[in-house]
Every structure is written in C-alpha cells, then in structure tokens.
Amino acid sequence: MASTRTSLWRTLVELRGNPRACVWTEPLWGLSMALVLPYASVYMLALGLHDAQIGFLATVGMVSQVVFGLAGGIITDRLGRRATTAWFDVVAWVIPCILWAVAQDFWFFLAASLVNGALQVTQNSWDCLMVEDAERHQLTRIYSLVKVAADCSALFAPIAAVLVAQLGLEPAARILYVNAAVVMTVKIVWLYLWSHETRQGRVRMAATRGQSVWTLLAGYRGALGLLLRSRGSLLALAVAALFAAVTLVNGTFWQVVASQHLHVPDALLPFFPMVRSILSVTFFFTLIPLMTAAADLKRATLWGFGVYLAGQLLLVAIPAADGGATPTTYAFLGLCLLLDSFGAGMLFMLSESLVALHVDAGERSRVMALQRTVIMLAAAPFGWISGWLSGIDRTYPFVLTAALLVVGFALVLARWVPTDGHTEPVSA
Template sequence: MSLESKIRSLKAHPLIQVLADNGGNPRTLVLIEPLWGVPYNLIAPFATLYMYTQGITDVQIGLILSVTMAVQVLFSFLGGILSDKLGRKFTTMMGDFFGWVLACLVWAVSNNFWLFLAAAILNCFEQINQTAWYCLLIEDARPKDLVGIYTWVNIGGLVAIFFAPLSGLFVRSYSIVPVVRVLYFLFALTMILKTLITFRFCHETKQGKIRRAETRGISVFHMLGEYRQLIPGMLKNRGVLKAVAVSVILYVTNMVSTNFFGLYVTQRLGLSENFLALFPILNAAVILIFMIGLQHRINATKFRIPLWIGLALYVVAALVLIFSPADRLGFVLLYVFIAAVAAALVNPRKDALLQLNITPQERARLNALIMASTVALSSPFGYLAGWLSSMDRRLPFVFTLLLFVTAMFVIGRIQEPQVEER
C-alpha cells in the first residue's frame, strides 16, 4: 500500500471522521487533553506512595478521600449554577486554575496530613470544572458522535501514559518524594497552558449563551433553590437513575483502584515501586489498541451489551488481583490487561449513556446535580476503603468486585437510549 493510500485510509477511519465533523470546542478540548493527561498519569501511580512515604497512614488517606468528596458535593452544585451564569468556557478555565494549578502547587510542597488535605480540597474546584467542561465538549457536537468524542477524550489521556517510564526512572534514581514534587510543579505549568489555550480557541456554546441570558440578574441562592424543582424530575426518570447508579459504582471502584492499587502490589505482593510506572503503560497500550482498532466495529451493538461485558471483565480482573500470589508479576500484568479491556468497553459508553438521558436545556444543572449525587453517595467509601485496607490490603478489591456485580445487574435492566442523527 502506497503512502498516499495509507493517508486516505487513515482519514477515512471513523474516529478521524468524528474530529473532522465536530470542529471547534470538541476538537480543541480533545487535542489539549494530554496537557492534563501527561502530568496526571505520570503522578498517579506514585501519588498514594508519595503520601504514605511521608507518614500519612492508610486511614488518613481514606479520611482525606471522604472529607474532600463531601466538599465536592457543594462544589458540584455550584458547578451547574456557575456554568449557567458565567458560561461554560469561563467556568472551565476557573476550575482548571483553582482545581489544578493551585492544588498542584500545594501538593508540590506538602509534607503532612493538613497540607495534603488542603491540596485535596483545592482540587475540589475540579468539580466545578467538570460540569462546565462536559457542556463545552458536547453541547455543540452531534449526538450520534458522543461515543466517538468520549473515546477521543480517553485516548488523549492515555497517550500521556507512555511517558510514565520517565517518572519510574527518576524515582529509581532520586527517590519518590523529590520526583513527585517536581512533577506536581510541572503539572501546574501545563494546566496554566491548557487554560490559556481554552481561552484562545474555545467558544461559548449555543446553550451556554441561552442559559447565561436566562440567568442574568438571578441570584445564586435563588438558583440553588431551583434544584428542588429538578430533583423530583430526575428521580422520576428511571433511565437517569440507572445511569447515575452505574456512574456512582464506577466512581467508587476507580477511587479505590487509584488510591490503593499501588499500596497493594508493593506492600502485600512485594513488587518493586519501579513497576508502578509499567502498569499504566500496559493499560494504556491495550485500551488504545482496542479503541482505535475495535471500538468503531462494536458501536452497532449500542450500549448495554458492551457495558455488561466490560463489567464482567472487571469482575474477572478483580478476582485475578485478589488471588495473586506474592512476587508474581505475571498475575498483576494479567489483571492490568483484563481491566484495560474492560475500561475500553465501559468508560466511553457510561459517559455517553448519561448525557443521552438528560434534557439538553438543563444539561449544566442536571450534570451538576448528578455529579453532586455521585460524589455524595460515594463519599463514605473513601474512609471505608482505607479502613478495609488497614485490616487486609485485599479487602478494598473484594469490595470493588461486589460493586461490579451490582453494576452488571443494573446494566441488565437499562433500555437502549434513542440517538438523534443531528
């Protein structure tokens, strides 16, 4: 095949077509996602050990998670209101600055429980960002392209993971604390750049302009009171409730995995800290291959079947990890491989499923309400996971296994959403 033919074939790929057909905000936000994804994924494997190495206990780690998740509930409610009053674009930039730039600067100098807690609370501004960012990403996009757009968002974050060996090499040479401090500082710099690009190349969405005009002159407290009218409608929508239930479960399981996987494989299974940079690479490689090579081929099966299969794979992965013998890298690699395939199936679809079940006219506040509900329902589980880990480091993953089984039951009762062609 000639080079010209390869280029034509690449341009014809469904994922490339998604970007070609959805310019403006979706394309800009997808392309700058690595500015967040690169530093985040460099730090993520070492974040918990960074705290643990400086004397933060399992229970204190769990307490930080639960306290900050409680704060996130308030910030989530404010996210919907600010997205309507200030616009999706400005609110996204504000959340990036306070939730990541300032938070990372505090993390970079943290050396005790209170500083880590302060950084985590600052990071709660990310909840304000999340509501606005999702609206900015998809409100002017074609509904039928949502799975493709969310696939690109996942790819944007995953590409960064291939830089992970650098952090592993630096940790081996200089130890974990100084390396992670520098990475947090670099994270702050990349998020400043991301904020500036958002300001220059993104535009306010059509729905954002409408909501900004409608809410002009209305107080924040009055808009908070209007949530009382939205809540009954959300509670009556079974499709939304089921999608929220799945989101809560996946939020909790991701929180447990992110914060306790590193401790489990190093403290119980006896693997070297240097391997923590290897696991995200394998995870990213599997997901990227799956998303680029297979994702578009299974879109015809809609949502329920791929979601159910992905959750079943998560169950298998949890079993592999729980029963992994000590000092056996192969079992942990198998766990990472299976969980990566599961993530490729589940993540883009659970996000798109939620957006397709909510009313576009109230997307910002409904997203905020759903996010607040997700965080509120998840908040006790941070402390619970820390407590379980303090007794036996396998127990948090036994807990996630039970949650995945519950999610499979919920997905089995979900009806396929109707997707418009616009």
C-alpha cells in the same frame, strides 16, 4: 473492524469548534497529572501517612466534590462554560499541585483534597463545553477519543520512572507536582483561547443574569424532577455512581497493593498505568467500537462490568511472594491490566455517554451538576471504607470493588433503558 477504526480517526480529524478544542488539548494531561498520579498514594506513605488516613483523604476529596458539584451548575450557567472551565481548572489543579509539591504532613494533603474538589465544577462546565454543540451521534466517539487521549498520556510514564530511580520517590514526586502545575496552566490557557462559548451556554448566561443565588438554587427542584422522572437518567446515574466508587478505590489503592503487598519496586509503578493505557487505546480502536456500534448499549455495558469484575478478582487472587515480586507476579498483573483496561475503558465511555444521552438538553448544566453531586455522595464513603479495609488486608479494597461491579451487572441486566434515540417512557 477497519471501518470502526476509520470512523474514530475520522471523528478525530473532522472535529471542529469546542469538541476539537477539548479533545485535542487533553493529551497535555499526560505531561502533567498522569506523570505523578501513579505515585500519589505511595508518596503519602513515604511522608508518614497510613492507609486509613489515605482512605479518609479520598473520602474528604469526594465530599468536597459534592459541595462544589452542587454549585457547579449555577456557576457554569452564570459564568459560561468557557470561563468556568478556565477559572476552576486553576482552582482544582494548579493550586492543589503546589500544595502537594510542598507537602510535609497530613494537613497539607487535607488542604489539597478540599481545594481539589473544585474539579467537579470544571468537569461539569468542560463536559457542557465539549458536547453541547456536538452532533448526538458523535457523543460515544467523542468520549472514546477523550479516553484515548488520557490513555496516550501514560506513554510519558518512563519520565517519572527515571526521576524516581535517580532521585528517590519523595524528591521526584515533588518535582513532578511542580511540573503538573506548570503544564496544567498551559493546557488551561490553550483551551480557553481555542474554544468559544456554546449556544446553550449563551442562553443560560442570559437567563440567569440578574438572578440571585437562592433563586438559581431553587431551580434545582425542576432539575431534580426531570432526573427523577427519567428512568434512563436514573439508570445512568446508578452506573456512573458504581463506576465512580470502583475508580476511587482503584485510583487510591491499586498502586499501594502493588507496592506494599506484591512488593513491586517504586521505580516500576508508573509502567503499570502506561501498559494499561496502551492496552486501553488498542481496545478503543478495535473491540470497543465494534461493541458500541449498536444503537442500544446494554450488551456493551454488561461486558464492561463483567470483564472489569474478572480483573478485580484476579488482583485479589495473586499470591504475594515474601522475597519480592516474581515473574509470576508480573504475569498475573499483566493479565489484570488487560482485563482492567478493557472493562474500565468501556465503563468510562459508557457511563459518561449514558448520562449525556439521557439528560434533558435544555437543563443540561443543572441536571448534570445534580447527577455529579449524587454520584460523588454515593462514592464518597468508599474512600474511607477501602482505607479501613486496606489497613486489615491490602487486597480487601478489591473484594469491595468486585462486589460493586456485581451490583452494577445485575442492575443493568434488570433495569436497562434503551438508548436508541427514541423518546423514553417517563415514569409517573
């Protein structure tokens, strides 16, 4: 176990170039979006939105991501990984944060959701920027470090809790969104100055220079062919799509079920992501490296689906007390966080790594953009569906996620493709 911790620390210290820039600037997420995300859904409720509207906004956001995601490969190849990441981080985060900060009704949130879909462009370009010049054997550790950085960011949650306790939910959330816009701007500038264009990025910029958008769109046919002929890529796509759907539902309604069904006070809501993150970081330096050390990641993926499933079922089973949250409620929620932090952490790293391991290196940008588009299309309906279910019973969205995780477990069990670095068989 000591050696796995050492290898992760060693990777962090020894990273150079773009992987270092991407990983080391990621903790700024904690001083920006991570502070306010625990309040996003209950902030909407406070401004008069209802569950179905919140679920609809989640679906709209996913559909917007589909549109931007399809264009992401072209934009990334034309502008380059570095410039695309900078420009579209502004579009995807800074502008929506300003809209959320001044929101008055449903229409402000709708506009922000539409613009926030641009995150799929920058997710594609940022992934390429981070991994294209990295060593293949470092990929799982790099994605582990990204998850650790994101999880460490939740340690700043008490700042949000103090603001909510002192000012109330609505004014505190508005301040936190303004802060997020400012800090994200700092992160964008810092990453741009610290990074450089990748080797493959320069090749793609040269190859696409002077080509029309329609010609570049036609190139997706070749990328689609590569994707459909690769059994490993199709499996990675299915795993990532299921995980994206579960993440969408949890990100939208976990805080709602805690606040409205289990009667947890608003000021305590950010502590749950903080505890989840502390647990996740602990797992990333202990169990997860041990379980992902093997060349083939099948067993680790099965563990991720199985443990996450247990956490979702337990959340559904927690009894609600009419007089407010009880010590028993918090004990059960703590166990949910323990299970979720391991399962979601494992699946986050593995879903990203599987996509990166199976993708064709020469067409990484377009294939990954196509994959993300399919992932978002598959996940998009679950925002609206979970909103409708939450309007009936606030535990029902998590019955849905449990079913999705069962599907994922069965799929990995039946259709696994090895990731040991050998050339995979290509289907006809």
